[in-house]
Amino acid sequence: MNTTTILIFPLDIDDADVFIRTAKALGLTVVGASSAMAGPGDKAVDGFTRLPFITDPAFDQALQNALEQHAVTTVHAPHQGVWRHLDTLLKTHPARFRFTLCSPDPFSATQRRFAPHEAWAALMSSDSPLAGLAMPQAIRPPLSPARYSALHRQFLSIPGDSDVGKLRALCDIARLLPPGDLLEVGCLYGRSAFALGYLARQYTLGSMICVDPWNTAELTDQGAAAAIINVELANTDIDSERIFRVFLNAAALLDNMGYIRATSEKATGQYEAAIRSGALHSPELGSIPVSGRLSLLHVDANHRYDHVRRDVELWSPYLAEGGWLLLDDYVWAFGDGPRRVGDELLGSPFYDSAFVSGDTLFLRRTGVR
Structure with missing residues (x-):
């Protein structure tokens, strides 16, 4: 007791x-x-x-x-x-x-609370392990320690499974990206999306577009191996509208973030319309410019093989030469959908460089169409 x-x-x-x-x-x-x-x-x-x-x-x-x-x-x-x-x-x-x-006393407690952000930022001042992939263009310079520290702090304040190892990889890859829109399929609370949007803003890459229905009625199971996750589809305590509000709470901090509240199948039509008009309008976030050329595509929605493959089929045609495709949970304990799709792409002529960081597969797009 x-x-x-x-x-x-x-x-x-x-x-x-x-x-x-x-x-x-x-x-x-x-x-x-x-x-x-x-x-x-x-x-x-x-x-x-x-x-x-x-x-x-x-x-x-x-x-x-x-x-x-x-x-x-x-x-x-x-x-x-x-x-x-x-x-x-x-x-x-x-x-x-x-x-x-x-x-400790409140003053010391505050210092301890901020110390990990500053320590992480100090690590980012070292040379990027991806520098060799920057040819023929020069790799962009790192951000200042203060900007990395601020990103680290905000990143950890947003709920999500992406860890600081992935954040480091996103920071490194942002220094290599060609100009263009960044797009994430499957955002939930928006932890990784915020990081990408922040980096895109710092490097003047383009707009960050988040694709997610934020509607449990539109979700489907992720395969037999993910049975422990699939049961949550029937969990009435999960309020997708509240999840969406948490996403907006962070997204509203950036002026280059927008969203398409739909599944991939439906979202591509809205993205095409935004390309034609030159802008995407997101309620509460406003309008952002759209180029129709993806600098980075992050696939992190349903991990079942057919869903991952379809997301790649729908969005990879927009990926610019030198742009990067990220397959979340390439290493996953609850199925092999992302790995199977990733392995197929590794053997294709459409990608010339690849590496795995944490659980994510990173692939660079070639000019082959």
């Missing part, structure tokens, strides 16, 4: 929200406290207490009373001044105050 009770003070700091969700997911009892709030408001806490400001002479006694009343064992203080005062109380009055103060 859980005996941990956490007091969060002050409750009105934004960082408290993340901590509350984590604590509740672990089954912990959470009590909120504030000097400014009259009650818990919309905070999902189990109890609430009002405390004086730490500058008030009555604060220490009020805190001691609250700790005893709620049987508090641990305190999380997301405010630097509050944290420092509580740390001082523990050191100067160890017999009076017996609780665990979450550490």
Whole structure:
């Protein structure tokens, strides 16, 4: 039985929200406290207490009373001044105050939160392992550490299965791409799509187009080997409209991203119409220019063989010479659709270079049509 009770003070700091969700997911009892709030408001806490400001002479006694009343064992203080005062109380009055103060202090916690983004960005300053594929054109220069750090941070904030290894490969491949539209089939929350759109914007490549129906009624099974995934097709708790809203939340940060909310079969007609008009209009995102020439095609929709093959058939004719085709989950535990299609393409005259990074197969288009 859980005996941990956490007091969060002050409750009105934004960082408290993340901590509350984590604590509740672990089954912990959470009590909120504030000097400014009259009650818990919309905070999902189990109890609430009002405390004086730490500058008030009555604060220490009020805190001691609250700790005893709620049987508090641990305190999380997301405010630097509050944290420092509580740390001082523990050191100067160890017999009076017996609780665990979450550490590190808020300032140090912020530094730790940003450190991985800066460390990853520093790795990107090294030479690209794909430099040899840039001939005859020169490889583009890397982005600045600040831009890589910002991309890494936003990428990880978007739900998705693409990892930072794939992000590194996308950053490297962006330095080789010819100008043109980038298009992803199967976006879900848009983690990899955001990365591609960001890179396209930084290198002035073109528009990022996302193709996905965001409609569970239009989804089909991914093959017998993916039975554990297929059962989710009947999961009524999955709200595709909410998934779409999460996608928009990130996509709206970029002015070169648009979407076609349809399956590949239906989306090609809308893409053709956009080519003729010169622009694609996406509700809430606005209009983006469309060239009709794909710099990069990322296939990450249904992984069943016939679906992967059809996605490639529909979209690869738009792929420019020197453009890249990416087959997600070429290495996949739940089937061999992407691998079978990828292996067929490896033996074709349409692609002259290829490599695998993580679970994705990257292929460069030749001029053969």
